[in-house]
Amino acid sequence: MNLFEKQASEFIPRHIGPGASDTKEMLKTIGLNSLEELISDTVPAAIRMQRPLNLPEAISENEYLKLIKEMSLKNKVYKNYIGQGYYDTITPSVILRNVFENPGWYTQYTPYQAEISQGRLESLLNFQTMVSDLTALPIANASLLDEATAAAEAMAMIFHHVNKTDRVERPKFFVDNEIFPQTKDVLVTRATPIAVELVYGNYATALIDTSYCGAIVQYPNDKGSIEDYRGFVNKVHDAGGHVVMATDLLALTLLTPPGELGADVAVGSAQRFGVPLGFGGPHAAFFAAKDEFKRNLPGRIIGVSIDAQGNRALRMALQTREQHIKREKATSNICTAQALLANMAAMYAVFHGPLGLKSIAERIAILTQTVAEAIEERGFELVSDNYFDTITVRVDNIKAIREKAERQQINLRYINNNLIGISIDETVTVDDLYDLINCFENDVDPVAFDIEEDDEPRHIPLNLARTSSYLTHPVFNIYRSESQVMRYIKQLENKDLSLNTSMISLGSCTMKLNAASEMIPLSWSHWAKMHPFAPVDQTAGYQQMIKELSDYLCEITAFDACSLQPNSGAQGEYAGLLTIKAYHESRGDHHRNVMLIPISAHGTNPASAVMAGMKVVVVKALENGYIDVEDLKAKAAQHADNLSGIMITYPSTYGVYEETVKEITAIIHEQGGQVYMDGANMNAQVGLTAPGLIGADVCHLNLHKTFAIPHGGGGPGMGPICCAKHLAPFLPGHVNEQTSNAVSAAPYGSASILLISYGYIRMLGATGVKAATEYAILNANYMRARLEKHFDILYTNHNGECAHEFIVDLRPFKKSAEVEAEDVAKRLMDYGFHAPTMSFPVAGTIMIEPTESEDKAELDRFCDALIRIREEIKTIEDGTADKRDNALKNAPHTQAVVCANEWNHAYTRQEAAFPLYYVTQNKFWPSVARINNTHGDRNLICTCEPVSSYAEAEA
Template sequence: MSNAKSLEELEQKQDFIRRHIGPSPAQVSDMLSALEVSSVQELIDQTVPASIRLEQPLTVGQSRTEVETLSYLKSVASKNKVFKSYIGQGYHPTNVPHVILRNVLENPGWYTAYTPYQPEIAQGRLESLLNFQTMTLDLTGLDLASASLLDESTAAAEAMGLAKRVSKAKKANAFFIADDVHTQTIDVVTTRAEQFGFEIIVGKAEDAVNHDIFGALFQYPTTSGEVVDITDLIAGVQSKKAIACVAADIMSLLLLKAPGKLGADVVLGSAQRFGVPMGYGGPHAAFFATRDAYKRSLPGRIIGVSKDRLGNDALRMAMQTREQHIRRDKANSNICTAQVLLANMAAFYAVYHGPQGLKTIAQRIHRFADILASGLKAKGIALKHSTWFDTLTVVSDNKDHVIARAIAKGVNFATNHEGEYSISVSETTTRADVAELFDIILGEGHGLSVDAIAADVEANGSESIPASLVRDDEVLTHPNFNSYHSETDMLRYIKRLESKDLSLNHSMISLGSCTMKLNATAEMIPITWPEFANLHPFCPLDQAEGYQIMIGELHDWLVNITGYDAVSLQPNSGAQGEYAGLIAIRKYHESRGDAHRNVCLIPSSAHGTNPASAQMASMKIVVVNCDKNGNVDMADLKAKAEEVSENLSCIMITYPSTHGVYEETIREICDIIHEHGGQVYMDGANMNAQVGVTSPGFIGSDVSHLNLHKTFCIPHGGGGPGVGPIGVKSHLAPFMPNHSVINVPGTNIGNGAVSAAPYGSAAILPISWAYITMMGSEGLKQATEMAIVNANYLTHELSKHFPILYRGRNNRVAHECIVDLRPLKEQSGITEMDVAKRLQDYGFHSPTMSFPVAGTLMIEPTESESKGEIDRFIEAMVSIKGEIEKVISGEWSIENNPLVFAPHTQGDVLGNEWDRAYDRFYAAFPVPAVAKNKFWPTVTRIDDVYGDRNLVCSCPAVETYRD
């Protein structure tokens, strides 16, 4: 091979690396010059302690081109066998409306947005989430709903937690689960209960009242398909001052009486079958609703209606917003990542079909179940139940033969119990499918006609839903669910909402700690391939060979990148990863007879999810002080480790630190903890500054979670989905999550699950797989190095105008910096909130505000932003500094300046009245660059206090839309 050809191939291999990394070589040179270093390596030498730098390069392989990557992954995906799934058990085939598939799931305007903590530039997805909440309230018949949880099983675990908090049966310590609840839900709830020290009682639903309990969980319909009136069961639970929780099938609620109307205190479930692919288990949005009386205990996020400065209705996150960061170890839960993108898809599905369309789909599903049941009974086949919505359980003496025939025809049934199998029909089931089901169950020549049976069912009516449980009230009456049923109208509605939101396809989102980097199109393409999208998570493993290959390769690469020995991909958020990692530590200590080790040391600068997760693992939290430079106070650490030595379980520490520097003492910290018998949990939030340069395993930690939705390019989706796998050293590997339905190799049988599906949000793992593949060992290291270059250049330029709160060795930062606005605030009265909102007028999302230090902005440019975009951000910050100085000088008063009125909407700027001390044009176009790519916020500053005092968490009345 000629040298020219070799060079050409090398350039092709590196093509994706160049496209992922924002700065060009010339821009890199300019930034290095500004930093007065001659090379990237010199900057790394100045920044990262030599003692923790990797001695050997990563071994994930050479980078591959986009074409090579997708071609290979397609060959892997083809090894999956996409059978017709009738497994049910919380997962169903669905038809994703193409207008939603293309314009939401595959649209960076929706999938690259951040959590709507800056609501003025997030009104679109907030409206969609409000639709989701309204849909939930209508279908469940309750008072207050959240904006989605991680999956049905974890939502059930959250329901148990709520029940314990609000139940008046204060002496009770047991939670009852009916034995006809989905198996995976029993698994996840049992795991959570073990950590809290609750007793779990699993038994016949009617036995709930025979126990001293604080709450109970029922499935409606049951996992085997029976539709039971649970009114008396709920009343019996409540008579014991306990909380009645119901896990419901969302599609069935179009036909079945709402559980809230039956008396339920909490209703939860999965919204997956509202237009979200099964995806081998996720991601899927869970819905969760409860009574208004329990609103302060509701887990997750709530979208509420408030007012903006001009009196217009405006949406924002209410009450629980980031509550785990605020309340820390007193938080209701450790939920951080929701499932916003998937909740939006489900909400749009409901909007597109409307109440009548949804009811028609539900009726069609139920009618096919009736037809199937009628034909089977006519041939003497025994059904376990006389009622059903979509699921029939067959009592069979030839189960193995039937299952063999089904597999031969590419069909999957549920086969959980001896002598029984279940069939769940779905939106995708056709008459031809029903005929095929007759052939499979009865054998050829059975003589049944689907058309004839259908006519008979139609003529005689159906009694498979008890008359007392037939839904008789209207649902989804709001105009949003009755206005967009043509594709043209739907397309424009989606676009209208999208245009209200600032996403990565508009400008840099410079959030410290949250790593809003490029989510490359080539990485996103595989998630909608049928081979990945349409597998049931409980299908036989030989049908998921492609998934197993992809997951296995990703596992091995993450092991190499982290320096650990094993990885669990089950946790479906970073917070879930923290929880799973702490469980592994706890189980490890118990296996050694050290169950008394329950103290978790946490530096005062830690992420709020750390103490919240430790609380969920029933650990006692001891806070370690930080010094004036933000580093762990080593004297305090040593003293507290010595003090709790006998009971020390672990330390939770973030690296690079939460304040954005590589602490020099990290290895010493690990040694101190190990000397006292504890484990080191390293929070993976800042892994973007480690990959290829150092690793948590090499540094000396025992377990970390990885935010694949940060470092490894899974997009944030407007606040979810996330994936938070844990990496562990070999001694902790046996204690990683397992699963009661599908065994996860390498973990102890009996280890509980932390998520509903064995591999969590498996459908989006191809994103991180593709990122690592296309970057290769070299590209991954370059990404880390360029994140450090960009952050230090940004810090250098901003330091000319603002104090930088913390720096590490040689005056450098890691991948983020903290700008201290407190001196300016003291001089001018202008707050960090004012700066954050004024940045919106410049076309930027605010950096992370007041974390980890109040009165500051934490900024992370990532490796994907070019120098030009970073310079534009710097220009905005410098211009805002000039505006603050005009307030300080008295040119503008504290009551009349562009910062306190920010952000400025078109209606504000073009209004008839203008009594401001500054020009209208300047309000909207403060620097020339803004005019080239103007983003208009759709509401002005939102009144958070009004929203909490006047809590409205469903779609506003029709009159407000007319206004």
């Protein structure tokens, strides 16, 4: 390697934990001589990729930042007035630096281990409170993927809520003409497979009868008009249906909220609360509803409960509603959502408070009316006189206006040949108004207008002006100075265990390094300030990155085409299944609707299949964790006439490369089915094998696992799908391109975070991405080799090896010591570690996936912790420790418990809190003790409690 090649590959050892001498020692522990030997032992020869990946070679971090900066400058940042659900916003610097750009917030996982997640749980509770207050509906979730998806989720929820049995009596769902086009588009995609009949019309004249389950309207509507929906809501209610309002949180600071108008559900995007446009995302959508829907709400809900000491503690509520429990009866497949962006939006509300938000909204409304009146003075007519931030202007000569706008680097919304939309956001200045009005000017008279000091919004109808208060909770009212906000953010961050504390070995989740150089460009304005519907000639930088990334992903998967639209893994599954469905239908096979799904599959698989209108047939597993090929054969033959396909995960969710995989895919193809591969475990494939090589037809990739997008505490994510040539014509389209089947609001989903995966591939290059896979396998097998002397390891291959993850069986300890998997998970917190994945795919086990990014020392600390916990279990088994009062049952131990004057346990405080030496050097304190889940579900509280409850706590 010459000097420059060496420099170019400098990122590889930054991303991969073990160095050369560690590698040697680890291989020795496993009992092998080389990495190649390990890989040949684990990955079946029949599916090995026989060629190097055709990807560019690695470039250095510095070189990458230069390249991506240059590429960004190919994007033209115009002043955007396009609106349509996306508005430029000012991210408060304190939030940008301390949340958006802070690994303490963006590297967290979904808060399944609530005791070490209290910070983001509190912030997500703030988000729910903010949404609930502004919409005036009592229950809100902690985010969905985007506004269009949220609308589709609302439609599906209402449809299933009203039609409780399989006999659908109320199939119709009314869609007002004036909702955003991209929302309509996703509604169509989602309605068709589950046989919801969409009926379009004007809400004011619609006839709603008992064949309707519900309706959706937009408030303010697509053209910016503020309509009074009270009469319509009554009409739908009288017919026994429910109303969804797609709405705007900022507008609701000035408008009568949906709940007070009688709406049953409110959905929308929280993007304009400080979250950059990013060419479409990631942004947090919100979903709020009346109490009667609380058990049907899609997505995650944060709730208040108590811990073992009786102290207030937060956790995800009503887990039994989640899709993984419902499986084939699921009505939603939402798993990863948009937690980080929900946290940013909540912090924006904390930062500005109710008065600050209102004053932003008023400023926007006043600027909008200033523009509107100036344009009217110039002889133009508006579609509506009632508006907040958006006006729609009737024009004869759109071309002339467009030319003038583009000369001034202004984007307006060109709705059709006679309508132009203008949406004002919080970044618009008085100077901007001159340029904007100038587009409608005759070039003779200079633009002039007045904004009086005491101007007020005059175009919000009096009977729709907000009179109720909102955001009255102290959290939205006490943090005004930057010091206060910064400390509040830090205080929450300190309660959460993130990758900047220790490894998070969650099997199936791939919590690898999210490198700083991959993250930095996201804040740059030429990536961050791009509107998703900006004209194509302004987005050359994005187009280049998207094209190159698509090509790389096709090469990695050995497929021919790629869609970067799905914005989560589950969304990818859904999109992939629709692609299969459309393919069958194109061949006249409308009846092919049976999807075979192995028993071990992730819950999103059957949920996505049901949403795609398919019938799920479960395939059994053998003792060794492999798919039962005989059962599969029988079921494929039994359903041959109607077989749509199979969904497999590879390596399987049990962490093994099944040698039988090609046989499995061949059986499905023989029966006319297609093979969908869940790409959650792609981290064990890149460069060694590929979905195309195992016989799959389409797969999704969790870019937030294998390709370095951080999990953000439960999102964002991206779930692009790649497929073989014959499926390419059926990939998701977008209304902007006059194509159908869209699954997301924006053409490229959460486009800005694609940069992270792009950076990952460019800085690792062909050699590095393959090495990452090899080291992911090495790290897992090293841990397996150390731990198998102390625990039973489930489902290794015939050489006794695992893939990139492995399952530790904790079930025997229930009998021997009354210790459950949960006790081990909570005890790990005392050792400074996040628990591995618990009870998936096998109840009573933990699944460990260390990833390639962890070094040997960190792996050893984790193994030491588990081995010591095994010794602690032994002391219970042999009667030295009490079965009830022991360090496992009482875990986790908080600082308050350990430092209290009273200590009545048989084990010492030191054993409780500092059980190994390394813990004394880097102690992470769980902020609450073991959480009582049932208490929280029985006494459901999903918003910040009233101030009085704090007063009682203090008293």
